[in-house]
Amino acid sequence: SLEKKTKEELPASFTENEVINKLTTENEQLKELVNSLEKKTKEELPSSFTENEVINKLTTENEQLKELVNSLEKKTKEEFPASFTDNEVINKLSEEKEHFKDQVSSLERKIDETEKKYEETSTISEERMNQIIETESKMIELKTNMQRLEEKLSDMETENQIFRKQTLLTSSSKRITPAAIPPLENGHPVAVKTLGSESVRRSHMERHQESVDALFKCVVKDIGFSDGKPVAAFTLYNCLLHWKSFEADKTSIFDRLIQLIGSAIEDQDNDNCMAYWLSNTSALFFHLQRCLRAPARKPPTPTGFFGRVTQGFRSSNSLSSGSFDVEHQVEAKYPALLFKQQLAAYVEKIYGIVRENMKKELSPLLSTCIEEQRTRNDDSQPSGSWLKIIECLDRFLKILKENYVPPILIQKVFNQTFQYINAEIFNSLLLHKECCTFNSGEYIKSGLAELELWCTEVTEEYAGSSLDELNHSKQAVRFLVSQEKDEISYDDLTNDICPVLSSQQLYRLCTLYSNENENENSKSVSTDVTTRIKLLMTDDVGEDDKSFLLEDNSSLPIIVEEVSHSQKDKTIPKVKPPSELLESASFQFLHDYS
Template identity: 45%
Template sequence: MQAQLEAANSAMEKEKVLSKQAVDDVATAIKETEVTKVIEVSNAKMEKLEAENESLKEIMRSLEKQAAEAEEKFLAAKNEIDEKIKRTTELESRVEQLQEAMQRMEDKLSNLESENQVLRQQALSISPAKGLSGRFKSTVLQRSPEIPVLSNGEVKGVPESPISPSPEKGQSEAEQRRQKLLTADRQQENLDALLKCITQDVGFSKERPVAACIIYKSLLQWRSFEAERTNVFDQIIQAIGTAIENQENNDILSYWLTNTSMLLFLLQRTLKASGASGLSQRRRTTSNTLFGRMTQGFRSSPATGGLSFSNGGVIGGLDAPRQVEAKYPALLFKQQLTAYVEKIYGMIRDNLKKEIQPLLGPCIQAPRMARATLGKSASRSVHASNAPQQMLSSHWHSIIKSLGTLLSIMRANYVSAFFIRKVFTQIFSYINVQFFNSLLLRRECCSFSNGEYVKSGLAELERWVYEATEEYVGSAWDELKHIRQAVGFLVIHQKPKKSLDEITHDLCPVLSIQQLYRISTMYWDDKYGTHSLSSEVIANMRVLMTEDSNNPVGNSFLLDDDSSIPFSVDEISKSMPDIDLSDIDPPPLLRENPGFFFLQPQAS
């Protein structure tokens, strides 16, 4: 019984353990089932959220793509609009320029036709005995002694000057003759006073040449431009010719260049040849045409300017409300004045050429001392380089000093920057021709050390160009491109490795094959002992020269100096600024003269 009881208790304990274990298993199963359900629910929600997230990402990518496309379209449209605006602006500018050019050409054509017609008629009426001698005296109109010519250009049958009293009715013939003689004497005195005044240096008033202004205002007041016969213009031309005759003083020449160019500008804007009214009328009807309406529509604002006269003053541009219909003497005077402007300009340019010409020789070839110093070792050349530098300064700096002196003189005389740029452009072209031709003709100049010497001098010249500013020098530095590229070839290293394409397109594009062949075959290195171009490149040059041998233009390797006049009357007129003559203070010689009351500045 005891054993059975113990067995029963043992079984009961085991049952309890099993029951407890079963209860635990059931609880664990229940928990696992709940967790599984939660996980399944969470997974379903996650999958749903991920699907929604992917959908949103896809929408975002689509929106970003649309935004990028819209931005590209916007930029393209903006660029297209900007381009159209730019093209429209350029078109408007071109249309205005074409319209102005057309008007200028029509005016010029009409004036030239009228001038030629007047000159032809006058030439037919002049006898050979009144013929021409000398470049500038050839245009002087001779007078017949039997024709009564007053000093201000008025003759019988020509409207009299405003200061000349008209003969009153009832006056006797002797009284009228005496009155005319008195008037002629008084006007001759006025002309003598004007000539005496302009032969002196009367200076400038607010950068305006006083002599040119008072000459113009006097001629306008005396109505000399409308006179059929006059000796006023002849005497003014003679006074100018006497002032500049055999003149080597650039200060005086610059003074007269300013005065003659300003006077020519005033005449160009004022005088109108006879017969030009018909063409002007046809030009005015252009505005009624399709092209005229189109050009007027393009213009956003009316053209500023226009000539306006106030006590002989001129303000503004081309369309002159008051233009004088010039007669033959006035047209002849304008031609003579043009010739004097060209002559004075040429004299200034040639004076500078004569001044620098003796200095060009030492500048193209390094002195022997300099070549010897350049050929020494670097350690010794540091101490021995002062002598060649002094030689460089003495020659190149003398040229630079001459250039600077002329620039100061012309600026002090208020010469137009247009003329100053033209002078220096031609001077630099002259220097380029002299240097380059010397280099091609003298083998001793085609050395490495000589190239360094010339390059140093060109650097000094370039520094002066920079300091002188583009306003007064313009593109003069570009005129030295031949000598600059030739010197660049002399000092470049590893010449045998250079191909013909590199030499002709990169290093020396402006030089011809003949010029390159000449330099490369004459080159010698007195410093490092290097060689010129390879034999293959030299052979290719010979082939190219043989192919071009039938071309007469390419047979000469030397440059020619251009000494022509590089401007026209129209260019002078366009380069001159607008001017107001109403406040010009007359010189003391004329200020108290009652015959020149019209020169007094008017109160504003």
């Protein structure tokens, strides 16, 4: 029963230590059992038993117990071989544990490598997709630009042919006397008109001339605006359209109109007058640019497959360009095309006058600011000169807005004006040692902050990208007010602080920076940085060369034809005609255009 009990209580999964502990416990229990039996025997045996009998009985029981213990030990040894020691079990388990650890580590490495490759592949795929999208966008833009250039070239060729033809006709008319040529109509001689028909024609011409005189007498005055549109410009266009002046082979009305504009802008110091005529001439030009077209020429029939496909592509694009071009364009003749070119020149001229007037007013204010930064000690607050610059900008913006100058032209004016401000400030920093200081940087920084605030307040509609024109000055100031300049690395200087400055400008800025005040703000960059910058400077640039100065491109003329493409408003405006003209019966047709 003890063996059976041992089998039941000792599962095969027990380790040797557990078996030994179990056996030890059983032995202790057996010993206690023996002691208990001996005690019980003494109590239960009658006194009549002899000592030998007791001894024999106990001896027999002890032998039985010994045999039982030996049998149990033998059975235990059979079930747990002696070769299966405790150390071997531990070693085997340790080996398996290490093997599993290696497998887990290997799997983790493979997972990490796979994730890394996936991320790299995803990044590459995303970059390639972006490149493809960007390339497609550029291709579409290039196709659009190429088509636009081809159309513009075609128009220019047509206009040039008209101009050459007109020149030949003019030169021929000078060589041949009028008496030698009979009157022609469509290439055939016609009978000389009678006196009656001649008087009727002369009467009609006189009435037309009176109408033209009345129109010019009206529009030469400031007749204001209607719903934000210049009344003079669109009244002129509507009259010229009604009189079919654009389609006339010969007329003097455009010459008179050009002379009228030239006389109106003689007072170039009158900013309000210049803005008024900039508004009218630009509005008229932009409208003519949309509504007039040169006489159409039949294009040559394409012979190849690619040519036919290209022609089909162009025709589909032209049909989808909007109904405005198809319904309202007028086929203009030589005088009208010439007038459009002359009008464009006047728009550019008046625009230049407005821009130069603003620069002329800003120049002494900027000079005062530059002088103040050389002598001023307190650096945190903008001076009165900066505030006067803001007042000047506000004044011109108010004039331009009150005269409804197109926002695209206002943006151009302020962009070029800020170019001028940027060049003046930046060059002053690099020309004068006393300007290239920490305090000077703080002073200019406060002024630039005022300009940035102004651009934000007037919104992008009028300021455009003017703030970007100050990048050179802003980055130079960023360097001047930097703390611990001697710890600035070359990469920090060229990539983060002053990325738009050239090597010559960086070298000049770093070497001119003042070390007069012996404090940490006055230390310039290390010699290693200046050495690296100097290595990038071209060999043909000398120490005294002024190549570091920023070129002032603010006086470059605009190309008004390019500006016209940026016009967003493509509608035909309805402008209320001047009441002065509506009093005449000859101008009642203007009601149809209002």
